[in-house]
Amino acid sequence: MERNNILSQINKIFIDTLDDEGVVIEETTTATDVEEWDSLTHIMLVVAIEKHFKIRFSSKEIQSWNNVGEMINSVSAKIVD
C-alpha cells in the first residue's frame, strides 16, 4: 500500500477518533500540532489504527513515534498488500 494511501486512511481515523472534522495530518505532524492529541487520545488512536489495518503495534512502537511519518513506517512494515 502506498504511503499516501495509508496517510489518508490514518487521517480519517484521526477525524473519527478525535471527533473533529477539521484535523489534517501530514507525515511531519506531531502531537503538539493537533490540539486533541494527548497521551490519552494517543491510546485511542493506536487501538483504532490497529483495528483498521488488522495489526498490532509493540509497546516499544507505541512510545517511539516522533511524528505521523514514523507511525506510517510501523504500519507499512506490518501490513500485507
Add this chain to the structure above:
Amino acid sequence: MLKNFIQLKKNLKKDFSNLKPIKLAILGDTATQFLTQSLRGLGYDNSINLDIWEADFNQIERQVFDFSSELYQFKPEIVIIFKSSHKLLGKYNKVKPEQHLLFASNELSEIENIYSNLSNNLDAKIIYYNYTEIDDSVFGNYANKTESSFLFQLRKLNYELMCFSSKKPNLYLCDISSIQNEVGKLVFFQPSIYVSTEMVLSIDVLPKVASKTIALINSLDGKLKKCVILDLDNTTWGGIIGDDGIENIQIGSLGIGKAFSEFQYWIKKLKNRGIIIAVCSKNTESVAKEPFQKHPDMILRLEDISVFKATWDNKADNIRQIQSILNIGFDSMVFLDDNPFERNIVRENIPEICVPELPEDPANYLEYLYALNLFETVSFSNEDTERTKLYQIEAERTKVFQKFTNEDDFLKNLEMFSDIQPFNRFDTPRIAQLSQRSNQFNLRTVRYTEVDIDRISNSKDFLTFTFTLEDKFGDNGLICVIILHKINEKKLFIDTWFMSCRVLKRGMENFVLNTIVHFAKENGFTTMKGEYIPTMKNDIVKDHYLNLGFEKSETCFSLEVQNYKDRKNYIKIKK
C-alpha cells in the same frame, strides 16, 4: 447493542442538565480516566448525570485513610474501588514466599479496613470490582492443589470477598471477573497498552465494564426489572402447540427440547428469586394451558405463572392488561418472544418495555440472555420467594371485587387486619427493599439501604412504623412504611411514606394516617408536616396529603392533630 468507547465518549458533549445527578467517586490503583469517561457517557444513555470525582492514580489508601482528603470533602453517594489483578500480582511477587499462604487473608483485611473507614465516614454505597483471573503458570495445573500459588490465592480472595460482602449490606461487588470469562482475557486486557499507560482495561472492554457498573448503580437507584412476560410457541417450548399437539412439542429429550428445558429452568430460578412470571400467547387458553398441566417434561407449571393471557388479541393489548393487574411500571417488564413481528408491535406500542432481540436459534437463547444481565438487584429477602403467590391472590381478589357493586361492601367482606410495629432487625431487609422498589406510592422517594434503616431505627430523632395487611385471601406481609422525623416537641415531619401498590384502594392510607395521628396526639405533638417530591412515577400520590385533609402551605402540607377526625376504613388492628 452496546455502544463502543468512542460513541460513549461523544455523549460527554451532550446536555446533562436535565438528568438526575449522582455523585460518584472512583479510586483505582491503575489509570482510570477512560473508565470514568465510559461511565459518564453510558450514564447519559441511562438518564443519569454522573458527577464523578476521580482520585489521582494509585491514591486509594491516601484518600481513604486521611479524613480531610478530597474524597471526604466531595461527599460521594457511591464510591467505586478498583484494585486490579495486575497490581495484586505485583504485590504477590514482592512478598516473601513463606508469606504467600497468607496473601489473600492479608489482602482481605486491607480491603476490610478500607471498607470500614469509608462506611464509617461517608454516607455512601461502596462498589468493589472483583479480581479478573491471571494464571502466572508457575505451577501449571498444580496451582489448583497448591495453596501458596498466585492462582489459588486470587481465587480465594474473590471467594472471601463474596463472603465479606454478604455480611456488609453497604458493599456491592461488581463482577468484572465474569466479564473476562465472557469475552476472554485477550479481549479484556491489552498488554502493550498496559505497559505504556498503566491501563488494565482494553478500549473494547470498557463499555462492558461500564455497563455492568451502571446496572448496579441503576438498581441502587430503584430501577429494577420485576417481571418476565413469556410467549409460548417456540419461546417456552419448541413447536406450535395448536398445530403439533401436546405430544409433539419439543421439550425434554424430544428434538431440540434441551434448549427449552434449560430455558425453563432459568425462568423458574428467576421466579424463585422474586421475578413475576406472566404468559402472553396467541393461542386458545385451554390449549395453551395443557402442557403446563399435563406434559411430564415441563419445568414451569401453572402455579409459577402469576398472570396467564392466551387469546387471539393483539399482544400489546394483552400486555397492557397484564400490567394493570400487576400494577408495576412497563419499564420494569421484560417481554420474551421468538417472533420479530410480535416484538416490533409490542415495542412500537409500549416503548418503555424491554424487548430483547432473541437469537434465531433457540440454542442461543440462554447465553444471549445471560449476557444482557437484565435482572440486577441489590437485595434478596424471603418475601421475594413468595411474590408469585401474592400476585395470584391479587388476581383472585380482582375476581371477587367484580361481584360487589359497592366498594364498601367489598372492603368489609375482605376482613382486613394490620399489624403495626416499630422497625426491628428482622424486618430491616424487607424495609430497605421496599424503599428501593417503591416508585408509585412513594411521597419523597428517598432510597434507604439496610444500613440507613438500622441508623434510623436507632436514632432518637426518628419514629418508625411498619404495617402489614392480611385479609381472608391471604397475607400481603409488610406493605407500608412510615418514618417520622421529630422537628421539635410539637412538630412531626413525615420523612417517609411509601406503600406497596398491591394494597391500593383498601383504605390503607386512612388507616395509616389514623394510626400516626393517634400516636402524635398521645405524645403531645400538635402538627404533622408532609412533603411531596414529584418523580417520573409517583404522580398517583400528587394530591395524597390534600385528599387526607392536610392544608397546603408554600412548600409542604400540614395537619393540626387536635381537630382530626378518624378517617373511614375497614381495617382492624391485629392483636
